[in-house]
Amino acid sequence: MNQTHTKKEKIKQLLYILLPILVTQLALFSMNFFDTTMSGHYSPIDLAGVAIGSSIWTPVFTGLSGILLAITPVVSQLIGAKKRKDIPYQVIQGVYLSITLAIVVLITGAFTLNYILQSMSLEPAVEQIAHDYLVALSFGIIPLFVYQVLRSFIDALGKTRVTMLISLSSLPINITFNYLLIYGKYGFPELGGVGAGYATAITYWIVTGIAVWIIHSKESFSTFHVFSKVYPLALKAWKEILIIGIPIGLAIFFETSIFAAVTLLMSTFNTVTIASHQAALNFASFLYMIPLSISMALTIVVGFEVGAKRYRDAQVYSWIGLTMAVSLALICGIILALLRTEIASIYTSDYEVLQLTAHFLLYALFFQLSDAIQAPVQGALRGYKDVNITFIMSLVSYWVVGLPFGYYLANYTNWGAFGYWIGLISGLAVGAICLSSRLIYLQRKIYKKEASSN
Structure with missing residues (x-):
């Protein structure tokens, strides 16, 4: 990355970093997308089983891998401060931490998975598919968590095209x-749907192997000598990562887990409703990759500028990213409104599921604007390493x-399953308002501090 001086230069550099991240996120998400659609074309029961399994796994993965995203602002600020020698040590400690987290997930899942599934009102066939899908997926958890650290390191250097190529190579494999x-x-x-779990686990191992090979052998990364030295495990370094990472992980967990919670609460509805809800939510999540990618790019560029103490540049980047996200959300919303039936047909050929999915997609329209605000703002705040207030805001917005609100509408009004979606929309809107207020407050606070010191 380079220092920029004009808005045009900043837009150019942001796009240079953003576009590969977007392709990468779409490629990674596509694995879940193809798991869902290919299972759906096998049978509605398999679609429902994979939906339940994914709803349990997604918040766990995104929350814990969110902790590992701390590597991005840590490395980007070290680059900005010209402290290259400290980077390999931080990356390897992140790898150690990722393996530990993966083992904890595996042990916890072994003791709790059956209890979680049995506590839900699922058809026996759906419950069995969900269980076996998660067991199959578990074989790829360790390499997946390690890859999150390696990817954060590569992205923090501004080499986002590399992770894009890695992710694109994973798609045909999956x-x-x-x-x-x-x-x-x-x-x-x-x-059936269980096969999607094994396919994804195999893909995770291959992707991680490719990332290790690139970091070890390619000149842009080999000069850091990440794997050339065996560093002892250092709890102090873990603490530094966790102080930043835990609030990031919690904020992501609170957001993703509310979607999972809604899917689990909807297990009281019939299989057609569960399958339709999951298909519509899957496509809404697909569109979310746009603001999420902008968020990740902002963490890199804002962290780089903050590390160099160029706070004005950091502010300009944050608002360029936000404007970009809102503009794209409006375009996606129009496409969704016009083609929702055609989109629903991607997931299923079952008439009932198709019609109900198209109806759910109407509500996904309203996700777009709130996501376009809250995701980029979160990314900018992570670049400042301002993460503690963010997760509290996420907790209140989504869970309070x-x-x-969604539960009330679904169970005590005539809205039924759609009530949960209205609740989700409300939570996202509150989150967008709260996070934007926090970013404005933080930037004003920094400017006042700068002015008083000059």
Whole structure:
């Protein structure tokens, strides 16, 4: 990354970093997308089972991997402060931490998964598919968590095109193994939705191996000598990562878990409703990759400028990113409104599921604007390493406002399952307002401090 002096230069550099991140996020999300759609075309029961499994796994993964995202602002600020020698030590400590977190997830899941599934009102076939899908997926948890650290390191250097290429290479691998294991082609076992779990686990191992090879052998990364020395485990370094990472992880967890909670609460509805809800939510999540990618790019550029103590430049970047996200959200909203039936047909050929999915997609329209505000603002705040207030705001917005309101509408009014979606929209809107207020307050506070010191 380079210092920029004009808005035009900043837009150019932000786009240079952003576009590969967007492709990367879309590629990574596509694995879940293809798991869902290919399972849906196998049968509605498999779609529902994979939906439940994904709803349990997604908040766990995103919350804990959010902790590992701390590597991005840590490395980007070290780059901005010209402290390159400290970087490999931080990355390796992040790898140690990622393996530890993965092992904790595996042990916890072994003891709690059956209890969680049995506490839900699921059809036996759906429950079995959800259980087996998660067991299959668990074989790829360790490499997946390690990859999050390696990817954060690569992205923090501004080399986002590298992670883009890695992620793009994973797609044909994932699709191929999905095809072989879901449908039982070319002598492979026909596993239905469960096969998607094994396919994704295999893909995670391959992707992580590619990342390790690139960091070790390619000149842009090998000069850091990340894997050339065995560093002892250092709890002090873990503490530094966790101080930044835990609030990030909690903020992400509170946001993603409310979607999972809604899916789990909707298990009281029939299989068609569960499958339709999950299909619509899957596409809404697909569109969310745009503001999320802008958020990740802002963390890098804002962190770089803050590390160099160029606070005015950091502010300009944050508002360029926000404007970009809102503009794209309006375009996506128009597309969603016009093509919602065609979009629903991507997920299923079952008439009932298709019609209900198209109806749910109407509500996804309103996700777009709130996501376009709250995600980039969160990314900018992470660049400042301002993370503690953010997770509190997320907790209040999603769990104090969004979920209770949605539960009330779904169970005590005529809105039914759609009431949960209205609750989600309300929580996202409150989150967008709160986070924007925090960013404005923080930037004004920094300017006042600068003015008083000059």
